[in-house]
Amino acid sequence: MASSQYQRQGLISLMKSCTQKSQLHQIHAHVIRSLLHQDQDVVLRFLARVALPPFHDLVYARRVFNNLWSPTTYQYNTMIRAYSMCGDDDLTKEGFLLYKKMKEDGVPLDPLTASFTIKCCAKDACFHGGVQVHGGIVTRGHQHDGLLMTTLMDFYSGCGRLDDACMVFDETTVKDTVAWNVLISCYLRNGRTRDALRVFDHMVAGSSGCEPDDVTCLHVLQACASLNALEFGERVHDYMKERGYDDAINLRNSLITMYSRCGCMDKAYTIFQGMPVKNVVSWTALIAGLAMNGNGVEAIDAFRQMLRAGVSPDAQTFTGVLSACSHCGLVDEGLLVFEKIRKQFGITPNIHHYGCMVDLMGRAGQLDRAYELILSMDSKPDSTIWRTLLGACRIHRHVTLGERVINHLIELKAQEAGDYVLLLNMYSSAGEWEKVTEVRKFMKENGVQTTPGCTTMELGGVLHEFTSDDTSHPRNSEIYGSLNEIGSQLRIAGYVPIISSELHNLTVEDKGYRLSYHGEKLAIAFGILVTPPGTTLRLANNLRICVDCHEFAKFVSSVYDRMVIIRDRSRFHHVRRGHCSCNDYW
DNA sequence: ATAGGGTTAG
Numbered sequence: 001m002a003s004s005q006y007q008r009q010g011l012i013s014l015m016k017s018c019t020q021k022s023q024l025h026q027i028h029a030h031v032i033r034s035l036l037h038q039d040q041d042v043v044l045r046f047l048a049r050v051a052l053p054p055f056h057d058l059v060y061a062r063r064v065f066n067n068l069w070s071p072t073t074y075q076y077n078t079m080i081r082a083y084s085m086c087g088d089d090d091l092t093k094e095g096f097l098l099y100k101k102m103k104e105d106g107v108p109l110d111p112l113t114a115s116f117t118i119k120c121c122a123k124d125a126c127f128h129g130g131v132q133v134h135g136g137i138v139t140r141g142h143q144h145d146g147l148l149m150t151t152l153m154d155f156y157s158g159c160g161r162l163d164d165a166c167m168v169f170d171e172t173t174v175k176d177t178v179a180w181n182v183l184i185s186c187y188l189r190n191g192r193t194r195d196a197l198r199v200f201d202h203m204v205a206g207s208s209g210c211e212p213d214d215v216t217c218l219h220v221l222q223a224c225a226s227l228n229a230l231e232f233g234e235r236v237h238d239y240m241k242e243r244g245y246d247d248a249i250n251l252r253n254s255l256i257t258m259y260s261r262c263g264c265m266d267k268a269y270t271i272f273q274g275m276p277v278k279n280v281v282s283w284t285a286l287i288a289g290l291a292m293n294g295n296g297v298e299a300i301d302a303f304r305q306m307l308r309a310g311v312s313p314d315a316q317t318f319t320g321v322l323s324a325c326s327h328c329g330l331v332d333e334g335l336l337v338f339e340k341i342r343k344q345f346g347i348t349p350n351i352h353h354y355g356c357m358v359d360l361m362g363r364a365g366q367l368d369r370a371y372e373l374i375l376s377m378d379s380k381p382d383s384t385i386w387r388t389l390l391g392a393c394r395i396h397r398h399v400t401l402g403e404r405v406i407n408h409l410i411e412l413k414a415q416e417a418g419d420y421v422l423l424l425n426m427y428s429s430a431g432e433w434e435k436v437t438e439v440r441k442f443m444k445e446n447g448v449q450t451t452p453g454c455t456t457m458e459l460g461g462v463l464h465e466f467t468s469d470d471t472s473h474p475r476n477s478e479i480y481g482s483l484n485e486i487g488s489q490l491r492i493a494g495y496v497p498i499i500s501s502e503l504h505n506l507t508v509e510d511k512g513y514r515l516s517y518h519g520e521k522l523a524i525a526f527g528i529l530v531t532p533p534g535t536t537l538r539l540a541n542n543l544r545i546c547v548d549c550h551e552f553a554k555f556v557s558s559v560y561d562r563m564v565i566i567r568d569r570s571r572f573h574h575v576r577r578g579h580c581s582c583n584d585y586w
Numbered sequence: 587a588t589a590g591g592g593t594t595a596g
Contacts, residue, residue, distance in 0.1 A: 253595035
């Protein structure tokens with residue numbers, strides 16, 4: 001008796017300490033030999049060791065599990081958990097099958113069973129499975145388990161069922177900070193970024209009974225970055241300072257990103273400078289920010305400083321450096337860096353790096369070279385790469401190559417509405433009007449839906465949204481009045497609307513061609529209406545800005561004395577005194 | 587005596 005007890009303890013501690021698979025096999029043999037396989041506790045410990053990381057040997061675990069005469073809830077849970085953590089989809093499904101088997105065999109289910117099974121379903125995006133588990137939770141009266149409810153929310157939002165996730169949230173009786181954070185992440189995941197900001201406001205107001213924590217801030221900063229919501233971001237920053245969250249390196253890094261993605265490179269830089277410890281992420285965030293804001297030379301310089309500081313760059317750093325080169329036309333520098341990625345830093349260039357190079361060569365007019373680079377790639381070029389080249393073909397009106405590129409996209413079955421728009425603009429800027437008509441006809445017949453352009457502008461903490469020819473703003477008539485007035489003022493100053501090269505929304509109607517009012521123009525008109533001279537207007541657009549709106553902004557900046565900062569789909573335009581930081585190179 | 591929730595920064 002005493003010796004078997006001794007043996008039991010010995011085996012348990014051996015299980016804890018063993019690091020090699022062969023030891024695990026030996027222990028297994030011992031367990032069986034000493035009849036300890038009838039000891040549920042020992043078996044559970046052993047199963048957990050085999051099934052869960054670091055071993056995570058599902059084949060072996062399944063063998064152990066299948067030999068069990070009547071597995072307990074805990075043993076089932078361990079297996080389901082192990083399945084929920086594996087990368088293989090087929091195995092993830094096994095987790096749900098075990099859940100069903102438990103029910104069939106009348107094995108009691110506990111909250112952990114549900115939790116692990118939902119994770120399997122979430123990974124598998126198995127909506128019906130999750131719904132079943134949800135039903136089981138309600139039947140067993142576990143719906144007041146807050147932890148379980150957040151898992152469920154996460155599951156529903158991962159399946160794109162935001163409404164269901166919100167419903168679970170509403171039904172959660174005790175909502176703690178994590179629950180609110182999950183709600184925010186549900187919104188972010190489903191593109192409801194502004195609602196995520198509203199949640200933050202709600203939490204700060206105190207009516208929810210819990211305050212934002214560091215995770216909340218991280219989420220909300222990301223939301224601000226994507227919405228270009230500078231004032232909101234500053235408020236979050238202030239809140240973080242109050243709460244002492246702004247010391248953590250990850251939060252500071254995301255502050256750098258937020259400020260640079262809101263066009264505020266000086267603030268981003270201040271944060272960066274104030275950091276006692278800077279890691280790869282900090283440097284990369286800075287470099288990418290500089291690149292995006294058109295400070296290519298500074299970005300390269302930051303990269304050199306980073307190397308001098310002894311921080312090793314990784315793949316993402318190079319994406320930042322190369323995009324700096326492409327946005328600023330630094331062709332030779334870009335080629336040099338691209339060479340070094342492999343040779344000096346031992347990193348295999350990835351698809352993003354190639355994308356930057358194609359962009360770089362393409363914008364610089366070296367279209368054939370870009371095409372050859374694509375053909376020389378080890379991996380199969382994806383649609384983004386071809387799309388980048390198509391963009392360059394449009395800029396340089398290279399119709400023959402453009403047609404070849406669109407065929408590559410069609411071959412990949414990846415042609416998007418935006419690609420046809422590029423094609424359209426390419427033809428129109430080359431003056432090939434029959435082709436323009438042809439593409440238009442094709443788009444109409446095939447119901448190609450283009451992404452509507454949308455511009456946002458934050459003023460006094462309020463986000464205003466404008467689409468093309470938008471009439472939904474409360475001050476709509478004033479805005480159009482202002483726009484007409486501005487138009488005539490600008491024409492006096494020499495502004496000529498550019499309608500030939502950009503077809504964007506030039507619509508053929510019975511009365512002829514009509515230039516539509518892009519959201520950018522409406523936003524600027526509104527900005528001039530409600531702000532005094534000297535103000536900075538910050539706009540963000542979901543697509544690329546068109547040449548005409550760009551011209552318009554340049555004239556506005558000098559005639560109306562406003563600095564206009566426009567965030568594009570891919571970069572910033574800092575427009576002041578009639579000039580843009582991009583030097584018309586984009 | 588499986589031990590559970592969210593997300594990690596670029």
